[in-house]
Amino acid sequence: MRIKRLKIDTYREYILYLRRDCDLCRAQGFGALSKVEVMANGRGIVGVLDVVDEPFLDSDQIGLCEYAYQKLGLPEGTEVNVRHPDPVRSVELIRKKIRGEVLRREDYRYIVQDIVSNRYSKVELTAFVVSTAQGAMERDEIVYLADAMAETGESLEWGREMVVDKHCIGGVPGNRTTMVVVPIVAAYGLTIPKTSSRAITSPSGTADTMEALAEVSLSLERLKAIVEQESGCLAWGGSFALSPADDIIIGVERPLNMDAPGQMIASILSKKKAAGSTHVLIDIPVGPTAKVASFTQAVQLRKLFEYVGDRMGVHVEALLTDGSQPIGRGVGPALEARDVMQVLRCDPDAPQDLLDKSLDLAGRIIEFDPAVRGGRGRATAEEILRNGAAHEKMLRLIAAQGAREPVRPGPLVREGLAARTGTVASVANHLVAKCAKLAGAPVDLGAGLDLLKKAGEAVREGEPLFRVHAEHEADLGFAWDYWQRHPEMIVIQ
């Protein structure tokens, strides 16, 4: 059979296409959903078959979706062998897991290797994710999974004894503490080579917000030079294949909207270990509309983070924080970047909650330094902020990564008004996030919500509660409609 490239994007699944009337389908009994191996010149991939009756394939051609074509890396027309693949052996381990058995360290290695080699179909990948979800993993199994994920991709080396990092488990809009913490910690002198993700389901990730100010796609050489010079950076982690299994697993977790503790911990700590971190602070926001709703649940999660970190040789501290409402005013890349810069400039209008939380986190990280007396971290962080060193460090990071024309909040604006006089009782994280996404965030960097009133503040009827910023009329309308249908987004009592 000869290769034909079909520019079909199937999101990281190898889909292959054969004509129903081709000899192979008849002789080998291939049908839709069959797993098929394509081999040539010692390279091979295993994909899932779609059977076609379309003129776009000849009967001696095998179509490869774009992802498969790129992976195989052979030109169109190359003669390939097509055959039944050997069964993926680690799928038997998933069946074991489904039966409730405990898997061993090497079992997780086999599974993760097969995931990274793209030998799993979406069905098999989902079976793995679901079988290891909620309560189904012993805590040592989380260690095995995390280690296997960290080992399977690239890893970064910094040649320093202590490399610190922070990570928030998410769920709280705004909350862009990382961009305040990194300049403070780097200005203090600790090494904090922060790589962040873009938004997956949220209105902005740290990489999106930083992109409103500077370049974030950096080569490894560039990243290393900046960290060497500045002790820190605020880059997008997607350029490096740190824990690549994670990126593949997300492909099924996202449509299921799943985030089981074991997988979350393995995902986060595998990336941190591969990124060369020695000390990691985990931010666990707790609140009725956050990812973690109860204190008990949060404490369990903290202990699990610490246990797994210890076993992986990474010092992890997990901090329970207030996740009852968004942190800061802006929700969306440009609006959040504005908040961050206000805090760093010690602007009296800076959102106090973002300032406070950032100092707490930076203080705890500074206390990773054995020379710092317990409890003195926050005061040190505050001094670095007040004396302008953090702001200066941020400007140096922006310049080093490549400053961009600052993105302004979207020009189309509509204000959400208070329906009555009273006190704001609650601002719901998940509804604010959804509304900001409908406004266009994070794709439109200027889009999002600007929260003018937060829980506890007094409002009068008709006073603005928030502003929607958008780049397009339609998006402004979508966000506005959502607010009209979800007045529980901001409750006044």
Added chain:
Amino acid sequence: MRIKRLKIDTYREYILYLRRDCDLCRAQGFGALSKVEVMANGRGIVGVLDVVDEPFLDSDQIGLCEYAYQKLGLPEGTEVNVRHPDPVRSVELIRKKIRGEVLRREDYRYIVQDIVSNRYSKVELTAFVVSTAQGAMERDEIVYLADAMAETGESLEWGREMVVDKHCIGGVPGNRTTMVVVPIVAAYGLTIPKTSSRAITSPSGTADTMEALAEVSLSLERLKAIVEQESGCLAWGGSFALSPADDIIIGVERPLNMDAPGQMIASILSKKKAAGSTHVLIDIPVGPTAKVASFTQAVQLRKLFEYVGDRMGVHVEALLTDGSQPIGRGVGPALEARDVMQVLRCDPDAPQDLLDKSLDLAGRIIEFDPAVRGGRGRATAEEILRNGAAHEKMLRLIAAQGAREPVRPGPLVREGLAARTGTVASVANHLVAKCAKLAGAPVDLGAGLDLLKKAGEAVREGEPLFRVHAEHEADLGFAWDYWQRHPEMIVIQ
């Protein structure tokens, strides 16, 4: 957007195709793996998006895979609305199940309705199957699932007080008892409108074996007329949408090679209830290479079958049978049909194990008749067989369904020889099944294995243990190679 039909067979998943550069992808943020709803004239389907950069779509066209095109039922070029679908609400129930919660009767109804409406992607379907696997379902949940599956499709009515049926959970090659039992029971006078499946992962299903003798794809009218006349039939069940959820669920169970007890019971009993059965005998073969390996496990399964049957209003008896090796000699449609006819003709060469087991099962079914004294069923069955009434009934069923030119065993033959003199210690079910499939069964009706020696029989070195029958040289080679690599298929001691 206008519909374009793409004749791509994706195995029961609605895949939709949009150009990456189309307005919709940009404006709505659709990407690969997005769920998308296509609506026109009050009809709608929800599918999963592949994004293409291929000339086979214009930027105002949405491509529909064949399954989606057939379901939507609108001609090419029809103007449709394309939008973000409402979330599939029952997916939240699956997340609950993953968290370990017990679901209610109405929850299973919502889930099964969404499955049958094809609102689940493969990822969501897999999440359902895995979350309800092994040990994760309370026994009442199995009842809820089975009832929901039975209610969601067509159902057959026979207008008789007692309608009997039998079902084997599978795993033992050969074992074509149904084709002996149905003629005996129908000749006795009980109503046994047997609809069977084709092979899914085995070398033959009852429908495949019957097809070596007669037509099996019957219209409902035809089926009813035959049952009215003959009290029985041996038809393919695939023509009727009995428990259609089951056929969709199989699409992910098969690649995972999963068969969790709860799902198996729900699958079998939902189809029986929808088929109008009032009394069902379940055959549970037990043996080291059968589906159920231990007696304890088999007893648990029997109790679960009986419990769920009672709650569904179907009288179920489950029988534990010898599953230590294949039943009968032939494995593959034509070879099994030959065994069946030998038994029915009371041929002295008929395989004794198939005869014995069929009489046991037929006897138990005859005892469903309140008029039959407990323990007298087998003798009654034997008499019906010995006096030729069962054979005559089979000939009448074949004639009524439409006799086919009997298929002969494949003309290409190779014998597997005993490597030493001794006694056959074991014949491994799963290896025999695999070998027969490599020979071409069930696609080639004449292909398969003819087992000449079974466990307990004496053999001399060089004596034939079995014959491979094939239609094609290549298949004969595949089966032969498999035997060379798996001498543990037949162990001599």
